[in-house]
Amino acid sequence: xxxxxxxxxxxxxxxxxxxxxxxxxxxxxxxxxxxxxxxxxxxxxxxxxxxxxxxxxxxxxxxxxxxxxxxxxxxxxxxxxxxxxxxxxxxxxxxxxxxxxxxxxxxxxxxxxxxxxxxxxxxxxxxxxxxxxxxxxxxxxxxxxxxxxxxxxxxxxxxxxxxxxxxxxxxxxxxxxxxxxxxxxxxxxxxxxxxxxxxxxxxxxxxxxxxxxxxxxxxxxxxxxxxxxxxxxxxxxxxxxxxxxxxxxxxxxxxxxxxxxxxxxxxxxxxxxxxxxxxxxxxxxxxxxxxxxxxxxxxxxxxxxxxxxxxxxxxxxxxxxxxxxxxxxxxxxxxxxxxxxxxxxxxxxxxxxxxxxxxxxxxxxxxxxxxxxxxxxxxxxxxxxxxxxxxxxxxxxxxxxxxxxxxxxxxxxxxxxxxxxxxxxxxxxxxxxxxxxxxxxxxxxxxxxxxxxxxxxxxxxxxxxxxxxxxxxxxxxxxxxxxxxxxxxxxxxxxxxxxxxxxxxxxxxxxxxxxxxxxxxxxxxxxxxxxxxxxxxxxxxxxxxxxxxxxxxxxxxxxxxxxxxxxxxxxxxxxxxxxxxxxxxxxxxxxxxxxxxxx
Amino acid sequence: xxxxxxxxxxxxxxxxxxxxxxxxxxxxxxxxxxxxxxxxxxxxxxxxxxxxxxxxxxxxxxxxxxxxxxxxxxxxxxxxxxxxxxxxxxxxxxxxxxxxxxxxxxxxxxxxxxxxxxxxxxxxxxxxx
Numbered sequence: 001x002x003x004x005x006x007x008x009x010x011x012x013x014x015x016x017x018x019x020x021x022x023x024x025x026x027x028x029x030x031x032x033x034x035x036x037x038x039x040x041x042x043x044x045x046x047x048x049x050x051x052x053x054x055x056x057x058x059x060x061x062x063x064x065x066x067x068x069x070x071x072x073x074x075x076x077x078x079x080x081x082x083x084x085x086x087x088x089x090x091x092x093x094x095x096x097x098x099x100x101x102x103x104x105x106x107x108x109x110x111x112x113x114x115x116x117x118x119x120x121x122x123x124x125x126x127x128x129x130x131x132x133x134x135x136x137x138x139x140x141x142x143x144x145x146x147x148x149x150x151x152x153x154x155x156x157x158x159x160x161x162x163x164x165x166x167x168x169x170x171x172x173x174x175x176x177x178x179x180x181x182x183x184x185x186x187x188x189x190x191x192x193x194x195x196x197x198x199x200x201x202x203x204x205x206x207x208x209x210x211x212x213x214x215x216x217x218x219x220x221x222x223x224x225x226x227x228x229x230x231x232x233x234x235x236x237x238x239x240x241x242x243x244x245x246x247x248x249x250x251x252x253x254x255x256x257x258x259x260x261x262x263x264x265x266x267x268x269x270x271x272x273x274x275x276x277x278x279x280x281x282x283x284x285x286x287x288x289x290x291x292x293x294x295x296x297x298x299x300x301x302x303x304x305x306x307x308x309x310x311x312x313x314x315x316x317x318x319x320x321x322x323x324x325x326x327x328x329x330x331x332x333x334x335x336x337x338x339x340x341x342x343x344x345x346x347x348x349x350x351x352x353x354x355x356x357x358x359x360x361x362x363x364x365x366x367x368x369x370x371x372x373x374x375x376x377x378x379x380x381x382x383x384x385x386x387x388x389x390x391x392x393x394x395x396x397x398x399x400x401x402x403x404x405x406x407x408x409x410x411x412x413x414x415x416x417x418x419x420x421x422x423x424x425x426x427x428x429x430x431x432x433x434x435x436x437x438x439x440x441x442x443x444x445x446x447x448x449x450x451x452x453x454x455x456x457x458x459x460x461x462x463x464x465x466x467x468x469x470x471x472x473x474x475x476x477x478x479x480x481x482x483x484x485x486x487x488x489x490x491x492x493x494x495x496x497x498x499x500x501x502x503x504x505x506x507x508x509x510x511x512x513x514x515x516x517x518x519x520x521x522x523x524x525x526x527x528x529x530x531x532x533x534x535x536x537x538x539x540x541x542x543x544x545x546x547x548x549x550x551x552x553x554x555x556x557x558x559x560x561x562x563x564x565x566x567x568x569x570x571x572x573x574x575x576x577x578x579x580x581x582x583x584x585x586x587x588x589x590x591x592x593x594x595x596x597x598x599x
Numbered sequence: 600x601x602x603x604x605x606x607x608x609x610x611x612x613x614x615x616x617x618x619x620x621x622x623x624x625x626x627x628x629x630x631x632x633x634x635x636x637x638x639x640x641x642x643x644x645x646x647x648x649x650x651x652x653x654x655x656x657x658x659x660x661x662x663x664x665x666x667x668x669x670x671x672x673x674x675x676x677x678x679x680x681x682x683x684x685x686x687x688x689x690x691x692x693x694x695x696x697x698x699x700x701x702x703x704x705x706x707x708x709x710x711x712x713x714x715x716x717x718x719x720x721x722x723x724x725x726x727x728x
Contacts, residue, residue: 380682383682383702383703383704384611384614384682384703384704385613386703386704387614387617387703387704387705388611388613388614388617388704389704390704390705390706390707391614391617391618391621391704391705391707392617392620392621394621394706394707394708395617395620395621395624395707398707398708399624417704418706421704424704
């Protein structure tokens with residue numbers, strides 16, 4: 001309440017000084033008036049006393065009794081009748097009689113003129129002297145006039161003034177206190193508001209108590225707080241922003257350690273909040289990202305934006321998109337830290353992969369659908385001519401004698417027409433998605449069958465066709481023999497086409513397991529021109545062909561693969577351009593071999 | 600004396616030729632026409648033991664000819680020859696009306712066995728009505 005005491009002291013001085021001065025002046029003036037009045041009264045009395053003494057002396061006696069009577073009840077302390085020799089002849093107090101008046105008063109008193117007065121404020125009386133007209137001459141009457149009543153009046157005034165001053169000061173103090181309390185209440189609110197604001201409570205507002213200057217001050221304080229709240233970012237606010245970002249947000253020191261990381265960062269990097277702080281960030285990223293961040297740290301690069309990989313524990317890696325830049329201070333000077341945001345791309349990558357797979361699947365389905373339409377139309381058109389050829393051939397075989405030279409030709413026509421009819425049937429079933437009829441076949445018989453059928457082509461192309469028998473007896477496969485034979489024939493035909501005269505094509509059969517499934521691998525290896533690497537991924541695509549227009553349908557290998565897969569197997573290829581190609585047809589072994597059913 | 604009389608209705612000349620060649624060689628009497636209208640006319644002109652009716656015929660499709668035959672000669676034996684792929688699915692409605700169905704290309708011996716069985720059935724039916 002220092003302000004109160006300052007204000008009170010000011011007010012007190014302002015009030016007390018005039019009162020004190022005024023009282024002093026007034027008391028002095030009053031005292032003077034009273035004194036003058038007392039002296040005037042006393043002078044009259046002195047004249048009366050002088051007259052009484054003169055009258056009494058004339059009668060030959062000192063009117064001691066009447067003098068005392070005259071002076072009692074008046075403001076007279078005492079009176080002396082002083083002889084010409086300066087000795088006190090008569091006094092109201094008999095103890096003074098006979099003593100020299102100069103003992104009590106300096107010599108000059110004796111020489112006082114008529115009606116001279118000595119005022120002794122110290123002893124609070126005044127001395128009036130008057131000469132007495134009695135013989136012998138030079139007798140004088142000294143009267144001590146009591147001035148204490150004047151002093152008393154002055155004291156009363158002073159005491160009254162002091163009391164009044166104190167009363168006024170008390171009232172003023174009380175009033176001032178109340179006024180200040182009212183006035184300082186809002187100031188106290190402001191003080192508390194400022195203290196809380198300094199502590200960071202930006203949402204705190206002070207009450208606006210009145211529509212006066214202090215009310216306006218409170219309002220402007222509140223406006224300032226609101227403005228601060230909207231523009232100033234508090235630590236809590238920053239913390240909650242950092243925690244809410246749905247990406248890994250990390251702060252790095254330029255020296256290479258992680259200073260801060262949000263929860264998402266811990267999640268993506270597979271580290272806990274305690275262990276990640278202080279870890280070198282180079283451990284987190286792949287080489288390219290680390291190098292880029294290093295450039296940002298060194299200041300040779302302002303921003304890094306790139307896709308990369310975060311290394312999580314246990315050899316896992318998380319694909320991320322990283323943005324890294326230097327933390328800039330208010331004056332745009334780079335600070336000692338880097339801020340790095342890593343966006344998790346796992347979901348995106350999964351979706352992309354899924355989309356790619358679906359597109360691939362859709363593409364395959366579309367290809368197969370158009371293939372199916374083609375095959376259906378084609379087989380419909382083929383069935384009639386095949387029927388006619390087959391009919392004539394069978395009819396002729398039937399009526400041609402066993403030893404006729406044309407009979408083998410007719411038998412061959414019938415066989416090939418039957419094979420063609422079977423293939424068309426298989427194609428048709430395949431395009432309809434109807435499972436082909438399966439039977440147990442020995443891999444060797446499949447090889448023998450296709451070798452027999454391709455022998456002529458090999459001879460024409462002057463290519464050696466070699467069959468390497470398996471070392472051991474191979475288990476039978478449960479397949480549609482027609483489909484597998486045509487798959488093999490396609491592969492073998494391609495091998496023969498690709499191999500120049502003098503080359504060699506080797507057919508092999510051997511046991512081979514895939515993913516813990518027993519099976520058989522039928523391989524066709526040629527010493528041909530090989531397949532260019534850019535062509536290799538497409539060789540199984542329907543309608544893809546490298547043969548001149550009109551010579552290849554682009555369906556051969558596509559069907560081979562479809563047939564292989566329809567029978568639970570697959571086809572793979574290895575090729576070295578200029579050296580040759582090896583195609584492998586893998587088929588699963590039959591679960592339960594039925595020895596009697598071998599074709 | 601022929602083993603039986605067949606009428607071939609097929610729009611493909613070589614198919615007609617092949618069937619005539621084979622069954623004539625086997626001792627059957629075979630006539631051939633190129634569409635359904637001619638086929639119905641031939642049936643009206645002379646009786647046949649079995650009609651070999653192609654499914655895909657111009658002017659009047661095989662099943663429609665079959666319906667007409669069934670309406671006019673309910674006991675006429677008819678074997679349908681299809682091209683292996685039918686829009687109606689694996690078992691088209693007309694298979695129920697026909698006495699036999701074969702998908703082209705078929706082994707000729709199979710058709711021969713089917714025809715002989717039908718002739719045998721007809722002979723049985725004729726002797727034991």
